[in-house]
Amino acid sequence: MEITKDMLIGDILDADRDTAQFFLNMGMHCLGCPSARGESLEMACAVHGVDADDMVEEINTFLASKA
Numbered sequence: 001m002e003i004t005k006d007m008l009i010g011d012i013l014d015a016d017r018d019t020a021q022f023f024l025n026m027g028m029h030c031l032g033c034p035s036a037r038g039e040s041l042e043m044a045c046a047v048h049g050v051d052a053d054d055m056v057e058e059i060n061t062f063l064a065s066k067a
Helices: 009-015 017-025 041-048 052-066
Strands: none
Touching (some): 009 017, 017 052
């Protein structure tokens, strides 16, 4: 699975629960709440002051290392 910045956080977490660490590390601690799960990765990054392209690259590198 390739992550994109327009993907919903809930979909990313459902695909691989181990990706939660990336959201927790940027200060997003409400991963189970409906608004967080329905937010795009890009929107969450904007709110938390994180570069979305960097986050996408980090998550995709992590997922590729698990394959």
